[in-house]
Amino acid sequence: MNGDFDPAELKVIAFDVFGTVVDWYSGIAAEAERIVPGVDGSAFALAWRAGYQPAMKSVMERLAAGEGGFTLLDELHMGILEGVLRAFGIDELDAARKRELNKAWHRLPAWPDAVEGLARLKRKYIICTLSNGNIGLLTEMAKNAGLPWDCVLSAEVFKAYKPDPRTYLGVAAVFDVAPSQVMLAAAHHDDLAAARTCGLRTGYIERPMEFGPERPKDVSPRADNTLHARDIGALADLLGC
Amino acid sequence: MNGDFDPAELKVIAFDVFGTVVDWYSGIAAEAERIVPGVDGSAFALAWRAGYQPAMKSVMERLAAGEGGFTLLDELHMGILEGVLRAFGIDELDAARKRELNKAWHRLPAWPDAVEGLARLKRKYIICTLSNGNIGLLTEMAKNAGLPWDCVLSAEVFKAYKPDPRTYLGVAAVFDVAPSQVMLAAAHHDDLAAARTCGLRTGYIERPMEFGPERPKDVSPRADNTLHARDIGALADLLGC
Numbered sequence: 336m337n338g339d340f341d342p343a344e345l346k347v348i349a350f351d352v353f354g355t356v357v358d359w360y361s362g363i364a365a366e367a368e369r370i371v372p373g374v375d376g377s378a379f380a381l382a383w384r385a386g387y388q389p390a391m392k393s394v395m396e397r398l399a400a401g402e403g404g405f406t407l408l409d410e411l412h413m414g415i416l417e418g419v420l421r422a423f424g425i426d427e428l429d430a431a432r433k434r435e436l437n438k439a440w441h442r443l444p445a446w447p448d449a450v451e452g453l454a455r456l457k458r459k460y461i462i463c464t465l466s467n468g469n470i471g472l473l474t475e476m477a478k479n480a481g482l483p484w485d486c487v488l489s490a491e492v493f494k495a496y497k498p499d500p501r502t503y504l505g506v507a508a509v510f511d512v513a514p515s516q517v518m519l520a521a522a523h524h525d526d527l528a529a530a531r532t533c534g535l536r537t538g539y540i541e542r543p544m545e546f547g548p549e550r551p552k553d554v555s556p557r558a559d560n561t562l563h564a565r566d567i568g569a570l571a572d573l574l575g576c
Numbered sequence: 577m578n579g580d581f582d583p584a585e586l587k588v589i590a591f592d593v594f595g596t597v598v599d600w601y602s603g604i605a606a607e608a609e610r611i612v613p614g615v616d617g618s619a620f621a622l623a624w625r626a627g628y629q630p631a632m633k634s635v636m637e638r639l640a641a642g643e644g645g646f647t648l649l650d651e652l653h654m655g656i657l658e659g660v661l662r663a664f665g666i667d668e669l670d671a672a673r674k675r676e677l678n679k680a681w682h683r684l685p686a687w688p689d690a691v692e693g694l695a696r697l698k699r700k701y702i703i704c705t706l707s708n709g710n711i712g713l714l715t716e717m718a719k720n721a722g723l724p725w726d727c728v729l730s731a732e733v734f735k736a737y738k739p740d741p742r743t744y745l746g747v748a749a750v751f752d753v754a755p756s757q758v759m760l761a762a763a764h765h766d767d768l769a770a771a772r773t774c775g776l777r778t779g780y781i782e783r784p785m786e787f788g789p790e791r792p793k794d795v796s797p798r799a800d801n802t803l804h805a806r807d808i809g810a811l812a813d814l815l816g817c
Contacts, residue, residue, distance in 0.1 A: 409752070461715060461716075461719065463715075469750075470727060470729075470733075470750050471750050471751045471752055473727075474702060474704075474726050474727040474750075474751070475702075475751075477726065477727075478702065478726055485715050485718065485719050486711060486714075486715040486718075486728045487727045487728065488711075491733075491750075492711075492732075492733055509710075509711050509712045509715075509732075510712045510715070510716075511650070511712055
């Protein structure tokens with residue numbers, strides 16, 4: 336724990352969602368295999384997720400050039416899905432089944448520690464999402480998985496995707512607190528680094544199996560983070576909840 | 577109940593908040609008397625609330641003229657408060673106490689039926705706010721009063737106040753449903769009429785004591801509304817929750 340950090344000063348914990356709170360790899364792999372019989376669910380999930388960062392980058396470049404409006408993640412996911420289906424040589428899926436598959440992101444399973452860990456943190460702090468997912472996606476996911484958010488915040492509210500500073504600073508503005516009174520909790524060091532640049536506290540959550548059991552991720556601590564926790568329950572322990 | 581309405585088609589119930597879910601009159605009157613000893617809390621609450629519609633109208637006119645940005649209700653409330661304090665001849669309140677008083681809107685008490693009624697509706701529908709209050713205000717209010725929203729939607733998300741159509745249609749867009757699959761529940765016929773124009777279903781909630789026990793409000797049914805309910809529990813009854 337960083338020397339100058341006092342948990343009593345903290346007011347809000349904003350959570351990255353995909354990978355940090357929910358297990359997109361298992362969820363998408365299972366839904367792909369259910370909806371597209373015979374497909375390699377693991378490879379399908381990894382390919383779909385791999386299209387995510389480039390798609391957001393392309394929207395942000397378009398917005399910076401003053402062209403068109405903000406695009407919801409549901410639409411980006413559908414565009415990436417079309418490409419993945421082509422790459423996998425799958426051409427028999429009708430529009431209704433594509434839509435059902437695209438909504439698999441609304442039904443992702445929570446990591447086993449998430450619901451109880453969030454409930455503990457909620458007693459002492461405001462807990463919200465800060466995700467590039469759209470509000471509808473995050474709300475349906477929360478309802479389905481029982482995630483007890485006080486509030487669903489999203490790129491859709493700020494009309495910018497992480498790591499744009501408007502998202503991190505936007506959380507502090509929404510709750511009328513200083514950036515140092517907000518912690519971003521995430522399983523991704525690049526997200527945390529961007530939040531730190533904006534003055535937020537950062538809590539790294541280990542998710543070694545984010546990309547599946549055969550591709551364990553390096554989850555070594557980095558000194559720049561305010562806290563490092565095995566899971567969300569461990570974060571609650573560290574914060575005295 | 578309107579003949580063409582099927583509760584199974586409905587997906588989302590969006591609630592007006594001030595007056596419909598929480599009792600602003602009692603809450604503000606009590607907090608004013610606590611923070612400004614000797615003040616007539618009832619008159620103070622009514623005066624403060626009376627400034628609300630004109631203040632929003634003025635912001636919407638400014639935005640329509642392309643001048644400046646969206647203003648949060650917390651800021652509008654503070655501006656109105658300054659005027660009410662002058663009108664009541666109160667000049668001894670320092671900035672910290674004004675801020676504390678302004679945050680009374682974050683601590684309003686729920687009507688007695690609200691928490692249980694919302695919990696029942698939540699089992700079958702997505703339940704969200706659709707209020708001109710800002711996200712931080714509505715989130716802190718929900719946390720304080722135990723309101724179990726799936727999602728906090730606000731004028732702040734749509735950058736327009738009710739009765740602007742962008743707010744009602746925005747709810748349908750967020751959840752990717754038809755306007756007829758959204759119901760606005762409110763204790764105010766003008767709010768419901770504007771929602772109806774956008775194709776939403778409407779549920780009137782009786783709140784005869786909204787302006788205090790000495791100023792009972794006419795809560796007669798109007799045929800244009802899809803449903804008419806004594807309180808939120810009665811709305812859950814009508815919807816089979």
